[in-house]
Amino acid sequence: MAHEEYTGKSGGSLITLGGASIPTGWRQIVITERGGPAKAQLDVTTAGDSAYTYMDDPLGSQGAKSVTVQVEGLLSVTDHKDTGMLSKSLDSTGVLIVKKATDGDWLTLTGAIFRSHETEATFGGLTPYTLTFALDSSSGVWATAV
Amino acid sequence: MAQVEFTGRSATVSFDPGTGPVTLEGLLSGTINQQGKGATEQLDATVWGDTAYTYMADPLGPKGAPKARVTVTLQDSVHAFADGKQTALALNDSGTLVVDMAAGTANANTYTHTDIELVERVTTIPLTALATCQLTFEANELGAWTSPA
Numbered sequence: 001m002a003h004e005e006y007t008g009k010s011g012g013s014l015i016t017l018g019g020a021s022i023p024t025g026w027r028q029i030v031i032t033e034r035g036g037p038a039k040a041q042l043d044v045t046t047a048g049d050s051a052y053t054y055m056d057d058p059l060g061s062q063g064a065k066s067v068t069v070q071v072e073g074l075l076s077v078t079d080h081k082d083t084g085m086l087s088k089s090l091d092s093t094g095v096l097i098v099k100k101a102t103d104g105d106w107l108t109l110t111g112a113i114f115r116s117h118e119t120e121a122t123f124g125g126l127t128p129y130t131l132t133f134a135l136d137s138s139s140g141v142w143a144t145a146v
Numbered sequence: 147m148a149q150v151e152f153t154g155r156s157a158t159v160s161f162d163p164g165t166g167p168v169t170l171e172g173l174l175s176g177t178i179n180q181q182g183k184g185a186t187e188q189l190d191a192t193v194w195g196d197t198a199y200t201y202m203a204d205p206l207g208p209k210g211a212p213k214a215r216v217t218v219t220l221q222d223s224v225h226a227f228a229d230g231k232q233t234a235l236a237l238n239d240s241g242t243l244v245v246d247m248a249a250g251t252a253n254a255n256t257y258t259h260t261d262i263e264l265v266e267r268v269t270t271i272p273l274t275a276l277a278t279c280q281l282t283f284e285a286n287e288l289g290a291w292t293s294p295a
Binding site: 003004005006007008009026027028029030031032033034035036037038039041043045049050051052054056061065098100101103104105107139142143144 | 172207213224237265267
């Protein structure tokens, strides 16, 4: 398949949480998936060794996988009606889906937590918002219809 | 040989999680950071009666393991899962990463790391600009630079 370049506009990204569209006016979405770090090196140097000796932690990487999805955009006067996001409670959970296009990739976070909502209204300027969603024990699931 | 300057335009990057190599499409940049163990620690060997501090190199040599971190930034595609498969790669899967400066070119360097993990994937989707996907791989040992010639 040829590489089809992707922008949020041409891809028609759709992001939903528990049935609510999020939100008209978005400008950028950043998905950060983190695995555990590389395996720690355990010091197994013993008396008589002529150099430090290390081995990979046999229990593997420390820490759990996690993911955050940050949505940045511009707020609307009727945001509650437009997106429903302002009616969502912080720390509420739902199924978060970020869809690149109708038959493109999509990321599903089951049990995503609505972690923060930050906005600053200025008298004469547009009002930016930042929404953050997270999963603390999983990196979500990528899938595609293709 | 005269120096042939290198740009990423001729480079390819592939990752094999054990199910066959996957070429990462839409390459924008790749950063290979290799770090050795560092300097040998200086141990304080000052004893009573000395008129100045005295140090000696740690006889066991430097501590720790060398580390490698490879960061690859890709121009994302709508069908990345099917195209470059960067979204199909599982976090913490260990595999073989190959960065080839120019495939099929004599004397072109190739970086091969046979046991390196995908530890982070950051997808940035701007509304009106190209989306990017940044993959970060880490390992506690160094990969090898080789040349086909």
